[in-house]
Amino acid sequence: MGNLIKELEVVQNNYKKVRMDYIERISKKNKEYDYLSYNVPIGSEIIKDIVNMITDGVTHVIKDKELVEFNTTAHEKNTIEHLPVSGINNYEQIRTAISLKNNEPIKNLNFKQIWGYSIQIIYQKENEKKTITLYKKFSYPKLLEKGVNLYLKGDVYKRITSEIISIDSAVHCFEIDNTMYVLAPTAFETFFNFNELYKQFIDSSFEQLNKLDVFENFEEFVTNCKESDTLTRRLVKVISEERLQNVKTNIDNVDEVINAFSLQVTFENKKIVYDKSKNAISDIITLIKGACVYGALDKRKYFAVDTKSLAKIDG
Numbered sequence: 557m558g559n560l561i562k563e564l565e566v567v568q569n570n571y572k573k574v575r576m577d578y579i580e581r582i583s584k585k586n587k588e589y590d591y592l593s594y595n596v597p598i599g600s601e602i603i604k605d606i607v608n609m610i611t612d613g614v615t616h617v618i619k620d621k622e623l624v625e626f627n628t629t630a631h632e633k634n635t636i637e638h639l640p641v642s643g644i645n646n647y648e649q650i651r652t653a654i655s656l657k658n659n660e661p662i663k664n665l666n667f668k669q670i671w672g673y674s675i676q677i678i679y680q681k682e683n684e685k686k687t688i689t690l691y692k693k694f695s696y697p698k699l700l701e702k703g704v705n706l707y708l709k710g711d712v713y714k715r716i717t718s719e720i721i722s723i724d725s726a727v728h729c730f731e732i733d734n735t736m737y738v739l740a741p742t743a744f745e746t747f748f749n750f751n752e753l754y755k756q757f758i759d760s761s762f763e764q765l766n767k768l769d770v771f772e773n774f775e776e777f778v779t780n781c782k783e784s785d786t787l788t789r790r791l792v793k794v795i796s797e798e799r800l801q802n803v804k805t806n807i808d809n810v811d812e813v814i815n816a817f818s819l820q821v822t823f824e825n826k827k828i829v830y831d832k833s834k835n836a837i838s839d840i841i842t843l844i845k846g847a848c849v850y851g852a853l854d855k856r857k858y859f860a861v862d863t864k865s866l867a868k869i870d871g
Contacts, residue, residue, distance in 0.1 A: 557623050557636070561615055563732060566681050567688050568611040573678040574603050576723070577654045578662070581671035589646065589749065591653040594665040596673075606723060607677060610690060613725020617739050626738060628754070628792060632862075637738040644736060646749045650674075654689075670694055672747050675727075690730040693747040742785075751785050754792045758782065761795050768804045770828060777830040780837055790841050799844050803828075810843070817848045817857060 577593040584590055598606065618636050626639035641647050653659070654674045672693045679686055706713040728743040729736055738744045745751060758778060766774050781787040794800065803810065807826050814821050820836035821843055822829040828840060842848065847860045 557618055557621060560618060560623070560732075560737070563681075563688075564611045564615050567677055567679045568607060570680045571603075571607050571677050572680055572685070574598060574607060575676045575678075576673060577659065577676075578665055578673050579650065579653065579671045580665065580669050589649070591646075591650050591671070593653040593656065593659045593674075594662045595659050596662055606675070609723075609725045610675065610677075610727060614690070614727065614730060614739070616725075618737070626736075628750070628789075628796075631741045637741065638735055639738070641731060641734050641736050644748050645753050647736075650691075650748070673723075675723075686732070688730055688732050690727040691744075691747060692727045693743040745789075746785070751788055754788050755782050757792055758788070758795065765795065765800050768800055770800060770803050770807065772824075772827045772829040773831070776832070777837070777840065780832060781841075787837060787841065790845070794841065794845050797845070799846060802846065803844055813843060813848050817859070819843055819848075 576596040576598055578596060580592045580594070582590045582592065621634055621636045624632065624635045624637055626637040626643075631637065641651075654676070672691060674692075675690045677688050677690075679688070705716040707716050708714075726740075728740040728747060729738045731737070736744075758781075762775075762778060771777060778791070781791045810826075810828070811823050813819070814823055819839040819842065820834070821839050822831060822835055828843075829835075830837075830840065842859060846863050849858050849860045849863065850856070851858055
């Protein structure tokens with residue numbers, strides 16, 4: 557991580573040009589998207605403040621963290637994930653939009669349609685010009701939409717009639733040398749539309765999982781999971797770690813776990829019976845992922861955020 561922090565110091569001390577773009581996402585058929593960018597002209601007097609704020613903010617987030625490869629199914633605490641931009645959904649479309657010299661004028665932007673923004677900082681490192689691009693998933697603040705926005709002129713507050721934009725240090729990811737560093741995984745996945753990829757992964761696994769025959773109404777269960785981005789990610793983790801196969805292998809223990817941990821799960825004829833009106837879908841996921849555990853030290857029952865198998869303990 558030290559090399560990355562040093563690179564950010566070079567950015568801060570040797571920046572040459574800064575460009576900011578608001579990004580609008582436009583839905584197409586087949587769950588695909590187009591992107592438009594709107595260049596945000598920034599006054600020269602505040603560019604240094606913006607560069608310092610962002611580089612200091614990113615440095616604060618990444619310091620003392622471990623750099624690890626991006627994991628679609630689990631994000632460990634105190635880590636910063638990275639991945640090649642070639643593995644990012646919709647990256648090329650967004651990159652193309654913000655690279656246009658003649659993009660849309662800011663006056664044409666409907667601020668309520670903002671999907672996010674990017675800030676590109678061109679900087680000098682030795683004899684090479686380089687670029688760091690920072691991205692943030694962003695929605696126009698509802699407070700600005702509903703409130704009356706004022707500014708002080710002399711001794712009197714007057715109404716602001718133009719749109720207000722905001723920039724802060726809390727970016728969600730940034731790219732250097734074709735590598736993306738992820739500071740906020742959920743926002744990053746939303747910005748680049750990873751959830752559609754996750755849903756495609758679930759759909760491609762459906763037939764194989766359904767054949768395990770551990771569920772009654774499995775299709776309805778999967779459909780309802782896919783209505784929530786959080787449940788979609790949890791289901792992807794369950795599938796990737798072959799947790800349903802584990803349930804099949806240990807089907808005789810399921811009823812005992814449901815009762816011991818008071819889960820809202822129906823289990824009949826050695827099958828999990830899904831009924832949206834009776835069952836808590838999050839409890840079913842918790843059961844399947846093996847998150848009902850006993851503490852080795854105090855023998856108490858816990859719901860674990862994540863589990864890692866070490867070895868099967870006999871007796």
